[in-house]
Amino acid sequence: MKNLATKSGFNWLKYASPKTFYPLAGKLIPWCAISAATLIAYGLYIGLLVAPTDFQQGEGYRIIFVHVPAAWFSMFLYLLMALYAGMGLVFNAKLSYLMATAIAPTGAMFTLLALVTGSLWGKPMWGAWWVWDARLTSELILLFLYIGYISLQAAIDDKTRADKASAVLALVGAINVPIIFFSVKWWNTLHQGSSISLTKAPAMAAIMLQGMLIMAIGFWLYSIAVILMRVRCEILERDSKTAMFRQD
């Protein structure tokens, strides 16, 4: 690791230490927060005012501009959390565990948002608030996994042990993410298939797609800002004895 760091000329590993990461995160937060607010506002403007009415769902489809990006980030943040948890286990790196801890509440929030907006969308379009099909059920399990991760960490007093135990839970639960993603392909579900894929042309009008992608980037920047804020709090809470953070 040492060799790698010196060879690249720039010692990026130095930011793996909470002490140097703390001020860096502080500098990044305002930029991410401002661009997130701008992009989400612009995305909502496109989604609610510019994008045309849908040919079969009318105006009701506009919830897609929140629902789909929220669902993407519920899954993506879980994978990111599991990755950080795994890195924490492998490298015994405290900052990795702190990042995983900081991601969980945001991921849970996006999961809940996807479930609630989906429910609001399902009633007028399908005719039911909730159905137990594979897509909806696996997304609900994702919410339970996030909640389980957060509670397990809160239940163990010894922070080192709490980090390790919850990291194992995060890694095991990661298996659910591909199941959510491919559920509409593998099984008969009421939920429709993906409109966007890497291999096919998107099954939606360009302006609709544009609004959705802008919302997604906005959600991403929002996640970064909030997660960095939370990780700074975690660093302060856990390292309150370190000289650098002492208030006196």
Place this chain on the structure above:
Amino acid sequence: MKARHKRFGLIAVGLILLVIAAVLITNSFRSNLVFFFTPTQVEQGEAPKSGSFRIGGLVESGSLKRLSDGLHVQFKVTDTAKTMLVEYKGILPDLFKEGKGVVAEGKLSASGLFEASQVLAKHDENYMPPEAAAAIEAAKAAKAKEGVK
């Protein structure tokens, strides 16, 4: 071998075993995880004989009719190979349309009529403005005309 390589190997092996287990489980649950049966599957006896289950497919064009009591509706669900007659009493969802997807929950009566207790509309993943949809329809119609000629 350093300790962190060992830990990495352990986690990697654990995750691989987990993936294998998940694949086996989801494969064996494949038939239990379906949300609905198609008319062909019902015909082949894959759906439960007694009790309630769901069927899914497209509402056959021209098959929707309201019965004389004004409350019951009848329509045919097709998977383009087989069709089933469905009877339902209640309000149909807004997206319920002939030629579009539908999922109905209910029981199969002895006469082969599917008595639905709930009807859900299943829409597809296409989103476009009405003008684009109209253009596609027009193009399809023109193509069909060409074919007839």
